[in-house]
Amino acid sequence: MKTTALFRPIGPDQFEALKKLEFSQIPSHVFGQKFFYPQLHESFAKQIAKEWYLPKHGHAYVIRLEIACSYLEQFEVKRIGGPEHTEYRIPIEEKANFSRELVGKIEVIAEYQQDTIKQPFLFCRIGETTEAILSPAAGFQSHFQCLA
Structure with missing residues (x-):
């Protein structure tokens, strides 16, 4: 079989x-x-x-x-x-x-x-909007951190 x-x-x-x-x-x-x-x-x-x-x-x-x-x-x-x-x-x-x-x-x-399992952190520059980086279409969840 x-x-x-x-x-x-x-x-x-x-x-x-x-x-x-x-x-x-x-x-x-x-x-x-x-x-x-x-x-x-x-x-x-x-x-x-x-x-x-x-x-x-x-x-x-x-x-x-x-x-x-x-x-x-x-x-x-x-x-x-x-x-x-x-x-x-x-x-x-x-x-x-x-x-x-x-x-x-x-x-x-x-x-x-x-x-x-660790979720990755996303880093952005000051003034950068998180909406552009963390769009649902991009498949990202809301684990992020902006650094000065």
Whole structure:
């Protein structure tokens, strides 16, 4: 059977639920939305974990799972940004089938804690506006310091 690796960031509650299931299936509340969004690239899942889950929960994980390619063929790959920003959208109704198609145990491949990830500081000159530097379009959060 041919398989493919998929990746997914999760928060602390999802991690605890995964432990209770002995890393053998996706917990129900990972499907807490209309779709389950496993990523095709580890780097994209890590980016989401650090930029979304970590600030929200203070702790984030990235899981890796193997799934049968024959099962995934029915779903379209969606690109939502750059070349590595690709994911599947698995409908919530498919949770049982998705878990049945997992091959082996789900692995935790990365863990992040808020106190170990430092947000970068941005420095600006006196008179420079922070709005120009810290625009949401630029993807920056409000961690900055202006020096005299």
